[in-house]
Amino acid sequence: MTGPATVFDKPTDYIGKSIPRSDAARLLRGKGRYVDDMQLPRMVHAVFLRSPYAHAKINAIDISQAMKLPGVVAIYTGKDIAQHVEPYVGVLSHLPGLRSPAQYPLAVDVARWQGEPVAVVICASRALGEDALEHIRVDYEKLTAVTDTLNALSPDAPLIHEEYDSNLAWKRQVEVGNLEEALAQDDVVVVEKQIKFGRHTGVTLETRATVCDYIPGDGQLIMYYAGQAPHMLQFILAKHLDMLEENVRVVAHDVGGSFGIKVHTYGDEIATAIVAKLLKRPVKFTADRLESFVTDIHARDHFVDAKIGVKKDGTIVGMGFNDFTGIGPFSMYPRTSAIECNQILNLTGAPYQFEHYHAVGHVVFQNKTLMCQYRAVGHPIAMAISDCMIEEAARVIGMDPVKIRRKNLIPDDAYPTKSTTGMRFDDLSHHACLDKLLEIMDYDALLEDQQNARGNGIYRGIGFVSLVEVTNPSPMFYGVGGAPIASQDGATVRLDAAGALHISSSVTEQGQGTNAILQQIAADVFGVSIERVKVTTGDTATVPYGGGTWASRGAGIGGEAMLLASHALKEQVLDTAAVILQAKPEDLDIAFGEIVNKGSRERKISLGDLAKIVYYRGNELPHDLKPELIATRHYRVTDFPFVFTNGAMAAHVEVDTNTGLIKILHFWAVEDCGRVINPQLVDDQIRGGVVQGIGGALYEECVYDSDGQMQNASMADYLVPMASEMPEITVAHVETYTKTSVLGAKGAGEAGTGGAPAAIMNAVNNALEPLNCGLWQMPMTPERVLKALGKI
């Protein structure tokens, strides 16, 4: 053995294969263990009274009538809860200038969004608790709601926080070269557009839920929760509830989807923990769908004023934009609500080579639900700004959208290199991905079909996007700014007395198959049958310390730690086997649970027999041999701030110019996420991501009225993409392994969501081109299409 790089010196048994997930059979049988399934002795329910107003002073709360109702155990107002918690502030030091006031779990004096909790009833059942809510009298004094992002910055806008001089939370400017001067040159064609991105949210099948249990004898708080970052929450609970971290245990069993929604600090969940501690009994809170719509974080909500300059030959001279984004009344703790804007400033145009860039981002307070990180943070906006502007410029100069990309995409042999904004890139493959994309979609045939269809009054369009995706983040993402968010992850691999592997990891499973790929890696690298690998994730009491799953880091970081740990255990086992067999370790290998001769593959001893010698009959071993049969390794990305993934995608759409309906005929995605551990899981991650991207492009929007009331907070009115409307999504891969790890895997979780909206907007505008109109607002609803067409 010379080191873990030799892991791939053999055909792999599991890595790279579409091995079915071991948890699928259990979940499909309805045997998932979701938080709301939990029933603990003496458990009571937390039921929240929420502000019906987007902005209102709370003069008084009278709970006397409600307290008399059956089943009511206790009622706490925002003021009551505030006495038991250190407030939190959603700022990070690497986002200089970002400001947000101290926030409490429940509104104390002023409610600042519709749905903000103002009191909590602790009750024998959720239904009785909802009865009690109707008897709490709150004396609200309605204040003017600030809803529109641009108006919120006008000097006469009401202030959401009186201590600030404006509703601006953060502003950042990135300037490279001299855009104004470059665009003023004679041979430069300048295109300007205003692009609007609707506010939407990540609709998880399982809503946010927690059961908090306080055990007085131990002084221990256990929080069972449906979330993605148990160790982060452990820190937050300890800090803000004044406990020692070791006395807080956070457990995430099965989680029914999260998409970034479940990686934040929600007041109702913190209040549930506080109440469990106060009452010394288990308390459950499960958000219902209405609560989810008005309290789960929202995302996007951007108004972008963009411009691009190109030469007649298609060379991009530069691009720039002004971005305004509304984030609700606070910056979300602890990740902040400025990251999306920051990503847009950093990533716009990142696949392309150009010299001049000027971007300004404004993060604005408003009286709506808090905005924060949701799948593909900032990417759909950044990719749409650059790729929709590039295709618009191509239209203006009469150039094919593929040709203009070929001319400007960073060459595949240019790495390592940096983007115009200074993002460090290595192992990317924009041109190879575009080649593969054109091959699988048959672009020429589509162009011919487009011409023929136009003759029949049918308007089809083809749109592209070339994208990068931030994955495998290093400490430079959050940790550097003071956030209690681990960027390293750990893995433990243990051999039991029966020869089976027990593995645990600090990354988490939310339905995407993280546990499955951890099993594949361990089984493959160590050498057992995958059925004999049992996996544990999500419990701070038992798994190694780490960040959890977000920013597409489960496979790339958690997977690498598992590879290193499995390899370390293998070396240890082979050393032990060599002593028992009186052989040299380098002559031995492990295959399907047996120690074998490396050359002849002759079976020597089973892992079970070896483990039994070590565990039961240690007397048969030399005194100085003390095998542990357990290994833990940790991994973090050190060479780069992030490991970027790249890809190319295309959408083929048909716009019904009579009804305004857009039908996606086909979608193609080529992704380079490095080594593909499980092709089926990766393909379906990409498909799922594309579908969420289609949601943002065509369907999903949190509609608010001018009073800050969300108008469509139900699954009947908030349109998620559904199977009937989804196109065939063809996925293909280019595999450029990242050199930052042995495994070579980059993240793949967000590319679809990040890229699809731009490709679809491009396809729609390509379809509308002969009608001399365009649509620059997402979601692209039938009504907006009809307006763009001048039909209404």
Next chain:
Amino acid sequence: MKAPDFSYEKPTTISDVLALLANNELECQLLAGGQSLMPMMNFRMASPGTLVDISNVSELSGINERDETIEIGAMVRYRELELSEIIKAHCPLVAMVLPYVAHAAIRNRGTIGGSIGLSDPAAELPAVLLVLDGKIEITSEKGIRLEPARTFFKGIYETSCEPDELITKIILPKKHLKQKFGFHEIARRHGDYAMAGVCIAQDIDLKVRVAFFGVADRAVRSIAVEKLLSGNSDLSEQLIKDAQNALNDIEFEGDMNAGPEAKQHIAKVVLERALKEMKNE
């Protein structure tokens, strides 16, 4: 989203249902398929004193063929209608419309009486009843009355049914040999309430009835379009165009997905498409 407390009754005969409804103090609400009522109760927008579950009233079931009509029990579920050979043969418009009513899971539970009684302005069946000149049999302790569909629907979630009354049957005329029907709707996703939809019936005497749904406070007929289309055996391109232009006698109301202008525009499109499909039949 948990319903407030209520009493629950599950009578097995119409007379028992009527006795409950006649008692004002019980604040009864009928529970048919529950596809609209249950969410409304969970949102606490409806809080009945007594929920009267009529799913065990066997007199309310069954699809029966009479000489001139088809009688459909109020508790017949969408799915049963969709699969019924009697409906396919004698009420083809109903069969055309049903696959567009929400999703299969909802059609397994939802009932024709429930849909008619709710009078959702975007529902398909009220428009079907309007163009077929259907009748609603309404029963109370005072007796049985037959209300024509055209006077039954009063507005958004509003009908001529009184609190002590029970819809017992829907009565539709059987299709005549030369009668023609049209239907088209546009929804953002399959199974959603339509942005606009239309039902059309052309009788043997070439009299045409046209009713739109999803565009106003209730399913609503366009008399102007009907006048223009009636008496024409050929649905020519020009006639269809004229019919579209005549669609100005409805007070279009917007919703989340489309404002009044978009509603009117899409109503014209569904009219055109339904007429063209009839022409090509």
